[in-house]
Amino acid sequence: MSKKVRVRFAPSPTGGLHLGGVRTVLFNYLFAKQNGGDFIVRIEDTDQTRFVDGAEDYIFKTLEWCGMVPDESPLHGGPFAPYRQSERKANYRKFADQLVADGFAYYAFDTTADLEAMRTEYKTPENPSPQYNHSLREKMRNSISLSAQEVTNLLAAGTPHVVRIKMPLNDTVSFNDMIRGEVSFNTAQVDDKVLLKADGMPTYHLAVVVDDYQMQITHAFRGEEWLPSAPVHLLLWKYLGWEAEMPQWAHLPLILKPDGNGKLSKRDGDRLGFPVFAMDWTDSKTNETTVGFKEHGFLPAAFVNLLAMLGWNDGSDQEIFTMQELIAKFSMDRVHKGGAKFDYEKAKWFNHEWIKKTPVAELVDHIKILFAQKNIAISNNDLLAKVIELVKDRCTVLPDFISQSSFFFEMPATVDIAAVKPKWDDKKNMFFTELIRAYELSNQWESHDLEREFKELSAANDLKPGELMLPLRIMLVGGKFGPGVFDIAALIGKEDTCKRIKDFLSLMQHS
RNA sequence: GGCCGGUUCGUCUAUCGGUUAGGACAGCCCCCUUUCACGGGGCAAAGACGGGUUCGAUUCCCGUACCGGCUACCA
Numbered sequence: 001m002s003k004k005v006r007v008r009f010a011p012s013p014t015g016g017l018h019l020g021g022v023r024t025v026l027f028n029y030l031f032a033k034q035n036g037g038d039f040i041v042r043i044e045d046t047d048q049t050r051f052v053d054g055a056e057d058y059i060f061k062t063l064e065w066c067g068m069v070p071d072e073s074p075l076h077g078g079p080f081a082p083y084r085q086s087e088r089k090a091n092y093r094k095f096a097d098q099l100v101a102d103g104f105a106y107y108a109f110d111t112t113a114d115l116e117a118m119r120t121e122y123k124t125p126e127n128p129s130p131q132y133n134h135s136l137r138e139k140m141r142n143s144i145s146l147s148a149q150e151v152t153n154l155l156a157a158g159t160p161h162v163v164r165i166k167m168p169l170n171d172t173v174s175f176n177d178m179i180r181g182e183v184s185f186n187t188a189q190v191d192d193k194v195l196l197k198a199d200g201m202p203t204y205h206l207a208v209v210v211d212d213y214q215m216q217i218t219h220a221f222r223g224e225e226w227l228p229s230a231p232v233h234l235l236l237w238k239y240l241g242w243e244a245e246m247p248q249w250a251h252l253p254l255i256l257k258p259d260g261n262g263k264l265s266k267r268d269g270d271r272l273g274f275p276v277f278a279m280d281w282t283d284s285k286t287n288e289t290t291v292g293f294k295e296h297g298f299l300p301a302a303f304v305n306l307l308a309m310l311g312w313n314d315g316s317d318q319e320i321f322t323m324q325e326l327i328a329k330f331s332m333d334r335v336h337k338g339g340a341k342f343d344y345e346k347a348k349w350f351n352h353e354w355i356k357k358t359p360v361a362e363l364v365d366h367i368k369i370l371f372a373q374k375n376i377a378i379s380n381n382d383l384l385a386k387v388i389e390l391v392k393d394r395c396t397v398l399p400d401f402i403s404q405s406s407f408f409f410e411m412p413a414t415v416d417i418a419a420v421k422p423k424w425d426d427k428k429n430m431f432f433t434e435l436i437r438a439y440e441l442s443n444q445w446e447s448h449d450l451e452r453e454f455k456e457l458s459a460a461n462d463l464k465p466g467e468l469m470l471p472l473r474i475m476l477v478g479g480k481f482g483p484g485v486f487d488i489a490a491l492i493g494k495e496d497t498c499k500r501i502k503d504f505l506s507l508m509q510h511s
Numbered sequence: 512g513g514c515c516g517g518u519u520c521g522u523c524u525a526u527c528g529g530u531u532a533g534g535a536c537a538g539c540c541c542c543c544u545u546u547c548a549c550g551g552g553g554c555a556a557a558g559a560c561g562g563g564u565u566c567g568a569u570u571c572c573c574g575u576a577c578c579g580g581c582u583a584c585c586a
Contacts, residue, residue, distance in 0.1 A: 309524085473546055
């Protein structure tokens with residue numbers, strides 16, 4: 001009689017979603033779907049000072065792009081609504097009060113200035129960050145140090161106050177992490193965290209416990225940075241009397257910056273020149289846009305794939321997985337403990353593999369949009385499909401299709417004359433003049449026909465085809481790149497092929 | 512400083528006590544290609560250190576070092 005699996009992703013709407021966040025979603029999602037469970041998104045917006053407009057919308061757009069649709073969320077609704085903590089505000093106070101009544105928490109009236117003073121006063125070289133804990137709480141202004149009468153008066157006077165957990169003096173709290181195994185803490189080492197803020201909002205610590213309980217979350221996955229506060233959460237589950245319902249925890253390893261150490265941040269992407277956010281994010285205050293994987297030209301399947309491989313593998317040599325395969329094969333006990341440095345080169349390799357793997361028909365729409373953005377109208381989808389088929393192997397990100405194939409749809413923007421000029425002579429000039437005539441008369445316009453005619457003509461002129469193919473490429477493409485020249489000629493057609501050769505010839509004459 | 516976590520090629524990783532420590536990305540070389548890629552083949556490259564346990568440790572235990580996270584009325 002195991003309960004239905006319910007997992008949740010609980011972002012705070014403070015900006016774009018980065019790699020680590022999306023990977024946390026992914027692992028949640030994979031685990032839920034594998035177990036036929038529900039994937040819930042809960043918005044943790046308890047800090048009103050950090051609220052950023054548009055961030056929530058961005059989160060849902062990102063999830064949609066990645067193909068991870070929540071079963072319940074503020075956007076999708078669900079039986080446990082509301083799914084925004086700010087809208088659940090009224091819900092938390094009673095639990096905080098209950099904890100106080102039961103002696104597990106207390107009211108604290110210290111002002112910000114009081115706290116600062118305490119930190120300065122007790123700061124020593126051995127203890128650079130003094131904590132509001134068992135040794136100091138008696139010295140502060142709270143319902144433990146103050147008399148019952150004073151507390152009643154302060155409360156009655158509406159004095160701003162917070163509720164803090166009263167950490168036991170010397171207890172051991174331990175739990176079994178799905179990734180790390182047994183982890184334990186001495187409660188003397190953890191401070192009396194604030195549970196309810198002066199504005200009546202819960203902090204993360206209270207909210208996560210209350211909401212996970214009320215939303216019947218069975219498995220709670222989050223980043224490793226939460227490990228130190230786990231004992232607070234564990235104790236809260238116990239103090240609130242919900243221990244039997246507590247979810248299983250898993251603390252995911254961090255994604256690290258590629259160079260040096262530390263966790264990957266948006267800044268690293270800016271600095272090293274690669275995306276860190278899933279999609280473009282524009283800061284509404286500075287109007288600065290941070291580029292995302294989507295806009296950088298990654299396929300969602302590739303993005304999901306590369307994220308999954310950062311800290312997980314199925315034990316085989318397989319690296320390319322579809323979402324369906326991931327759902328089938330994912331297992332929490334194969335998730336790594338250690339953090340992984342993000343390698344953008346490998347990320348591009350995943351995308352390249354996915355571009356090669358994705359059917360042309362699915363690529364057409366994406367690429368058509370990219371061309372439209374460059375003001376290149378594509379009228380012929382059939383031609384576009386053939387072009388994509390021809391160049392996809394050499395594209396690692398979507399915009400590569402533009403540089404690799406724009407010449408199919410318009411005259412080359414620039415022509416690399418310098419590549420041809422030094423070895424150019426009258427014989428070659430004559431050859432191409434004849435080639436135009438031959439091609440114009442040609443009634444076969446297939447790649448192999450064009451190549452045959454080209455070679456016959458070069459033999460007749462006593463020229464080596466090798467010396468002529470690069471010039472032809474430059475004429476048609478503009479540079480030293482692209483698929484086979486005759487494949488190109490075949491696709492751009494007789495008229496354009498001849499015109500480009502003619503144009504080049506006259507360009508040579510005038511330069 | 513304290514607490515917690517982590518540690519296999521440059522990077523992502525395989526190895527559930529016995530392997531020439533495997534794969535992938537990146538790098539280098541060769542082949543294919545009358546461009547560039549793709550593809551194929553090859554080279555180079557790793558168990559942080561010190562103790563145990565064991566017939567035998569990358570693997571289990573302890574210590575050290577190093578790295579990271581946390582140490583807010585932020586999440």
